[in-house]
Amino acid sequence: MTQTEQSFKKKTLSELSKQFESWGFTDIRTPHLPEKHLPTRTVSGFHPDMTFKKHNVLFIVEVVSGGVLENDGNFDKWLVYSDRAKDVKGCFWILVPEGCKVEFVSKINDLYINASVHEL
DSSP: OOOHHHHHHHHHHHHHHHHHHTTTTEEEEEOOOTTBBOOOOTTTTOOSSSEEETTTTTEEEEEEOTTGGGGHHHHHHHHHHHHHHHTTEEEEEEEEEEEEEHHHHHHHHHHTTOOOOEEE
């Protein structure tokens, strides 16, 4: 991951954590903001970008930037997150750059990854 991608992810997660806290989400965790939140718990050896809860429902969040569709390494962990969310009756969200949603949804559907995709 490049420095620009890391900076984008950290900024996005910082803004999201503020929003989620104001909406009453609890147990917000992310390894990208160690000064504010505990790190995420592993999900089959992977660390999601962010997790949180609302009414005991687990949300798993991944933030992606451009070029992610060419990185097959992400798809394995997203399949794991998708399965975990399904097992605990939770939600798996993938946040993508504006204008990338249609192509991204097509790709993850082809791979049977069940996620709610949102544009940033």
